[in-house]
Amino acid sequence: SMTVKSQGQKRRVLLYSPKVKRIRRAKPLILVMHGGHGNADKARTNTSMAFEDLADENRFFVAYPEAVQGSEGSHWNDGRDHYEHVEGVNDVAYILKVIRKLTEKYKAIDPDRVFVAGASNGGMMVQRLACETNGEIQAFAAVIAGMPTALSRRCQPRLRQSILLMPGTEDPLMPFDSEFVHNLRGQPVLGERLTMPDTFKFWKRHLKCGIFPADVTVWPEVDWNDESSVTSHYFDCDEGSELHIYRIEKGGHFWPGISSPPGPLAKSLLGNLNKDINSAEIIYKFFVDQVN
Secondary structure, eight states, X not given: OEEEEETTEEEEEEEEOOOOSOOOSOEEEEEEEOOTTOOHHHHHHHTTTHHHHHHHHHTOEEEEEOOEEETTEEEOOOSOSOOGGGTTOOHHHHHHHHHHHHHHHOTTEEEEEEEEEEETHHHHHHHHHHHHOOSSSOEEEEESOOOBHHHHHHOOOOSSOEEEEEOBTTOSSSOTTOSBOOOTTSOSOSOBBOOHHHXXXXXXXXXXXXXXXXXXXXXXXXXXXXXXXXXXXXXEBGGGOEEEEEEEETXXXXXXXXXXXXXXXXXXXXXXXXXXXXXXXXXXXXXHHHHO
16 A cells, blocks of 8 residues: 645545566556545455456556545545535545556556446445546446536536446436435435436436447346346437446445355345346456557
8 A cells, every 4th residue: 555645634645556476467457436424445445356356367556545534534525515525625636646656666657548337325436536637537337426516517527538428227326216315214315316317318418428329238148036127228429428327226235256255134125126237347447459
C-alpha cells in the first residue's frame, strides 16, 4: 500500500500487482472505487478479489483508493451535495493524483490504459470522474449507481469516452425509478439522483449515441435460483465512444456474480444477487476493448 496526500489529508491506496515473474511492457491499471461506508479492504472483499484474479490471468494492476472518513462513515464526494463531511473535498483531484503517483512510481503501469470502476457511492463517483477529467482515464464503469442530480446539471464530459452502466431493476438502495438514494430502512434520504432511465438518457445525449442500440443481448440463465436475469444494450456514439447498459432484471444492490452470496437478512435489505454474469470479467473486457 501507499499513502497519497491530498488537501492536507493522507489517504491510503492499496495496489495489487499481477503474479508474474516479469513484465516486459507496461500494463493497464484499473481503479476500483468502494461504496459508502467502505474502504480499500472492503472494496477487495465486496468484489471477492475478482479483479485480482483477472489481473493474474491478464497481467494488469488493480488499485483501491480510499475516500475521506467522517462522522457518517467514509464517502466519495460524488456530487450529491449530501454528506457534510465531504463538502470541499476534491476527490477528482485526489484520484488524478493517485494515478499520477502510481504511474510515476511503477513504470510497469501504462498511463494510456487507466480505467475506473465502482459501485454505489463509488459508481456515482465514477460518473463524476467521467464528467470532470480530461483524458487521464480511458473508460468508466458504474455499477448500481445513478447520476447525482446536482452533478447532471453541471457535467460537461469530453466527447471521446466510453461508459458502462450496470444497475439492478429491484435495487432497494438505488431504486430504478426513484429520484433519490435510499437508506437501509427504505427512506429516500441520502440525496437526489436521476432515475436509472434518466441516467441512461443523460449519457446517451452527452455521448451523442444512436437512438437505438446497435446490439441487444439476453444473457443465458446460468443460475436459475438467483431470481434475476441480464439484458445488455450496446450503443455506438460519436467519435468511436460507446455506451454499454447491463440491466440486471430483478437484481439488487450487488456487484453481479462476484459479491459474496447474501444471507436471508442481507437479501431482505439489498435484494437479489445475480449470478448469470461475472461483472468483473465484463468490465475488464469492456475496458480493454476501448484501447485495442
